[in-house]
Amino acid sequence: MGLLDFGLVIDPVEKQKYEYLPLPISDRWGILINENHALASKAFVTPKDLTDHALLISNQTLVNNQLSEWLGENLSHFKIAGSYNLLYNASLLVKEGNIVAFCIDGIINTKDSGLVFVPLKPALTARINIIWKKKQIFSNAGTLLLEKLASHTKTKSS
Template sequence: MDIRVLRYFLAVTREESISGAAESLHMTQPTLSRQLMDLEEEIGKKLLIRGNRRITLTEEGMLLRKRAAEIIDLVEKTEAELMAPDEVVSGDICIGGGETDAMSLIARIATDLQRSCPNIRYHLFSGNADDVTERLDKGLLDFGILIEPADMKKYDYIRLPATDTWGLLMPKTSPLAAQPVIRPRDIWDLPVITSRQSLLSNEFSGWLGKDFEKLNIVATYNLVFNASLMVAAGMGYALCLDKLVNTSEESPLCFRPLEPRLEVHLDIVWKKYQVFSGAADRFLKQVQNAFHKEAGAV
């Protein structure tokens, strides 16, 4: 499967037409059509549905679009690392993480490093632990920020000197807003909006004293901002971490911590035996210097 042809395929999915893609690629329409037909023949699957007005994708085409984008990202990342000049620390550092106030620690390290290495560029990816580890495993990220609990078997890591607190996000008009804390019995019958992170259910089951899946879960999220919109609209109450949503005096929402208190630690992780670019290696040394005494360093 040729990288060049994958770029052609992505251009067609972006433009939703052979003619539009051919124009953007500066090639003739018959040549592009031939390349796409050869790709379908090579794979043995139909990828494109050629309509009168626009091109749409088959199920196999949608899968290839996702994989092709990941492959192109990895190729471009590798090329940038290999072509970076030796005498100057430069290049791209890709960091993924969930929404957490601890990202401010990483931001401070990156800012400090930027003063001595201004040619480093940072690329941030937001997602839950499942999203981040998938991209780490594919080599699309150099580092991930994971909220515990997380499966760490494949990673080296350093625990960050920060904890986040779980609680309930709700409208200020809710009767529960009058309470300083939220106890398990308070949410048993509530419509709950919860994170999609797969390992959290065991953690919350222990806190609840009952199976987490027996809650009235009406929605899940991987970005808490979207969950906050559902809370504001009256859909339910969001289990989330503190300090991520505006709960100031002007906001219609408020946050109340869980009781017994449920706190989580955070780790910066990378693949075992990872071969880093010069930029990523410099960043890791900066992290190690900042947190070298933290438990969990490997």
């Protein structure tokens, strides 16, 4: 056995080298902005709303491909101010300025932070998957967990 039996990953991600089980939940994408930003009072943002704003995007190529599809254009047609690996670091820039960071809801707690999360419209969601090594030999507890997750997932999708 390794250090970890299971991991959680959020799509889009390369899963081919693992066994995986999509979980019956998903996360929604949106933007993280300063509470005083011009878009902060909106119930949602569209691609058109973002054309004139400086954007921070993820450093992950697959995520950026997904964002390009949602935006309806290549990212080069937008004002990309930079990219980030950790949303927390990006949130520090967002809090101090007039910059917009694409992110998944709930990664940053916005309560009393000076930050606001605004969802995208049309909605963009990301599936969550549990992954494990191929040919993994599990403990009894690991086997039971995987069986319970698989049966719960089947009843949710039926």
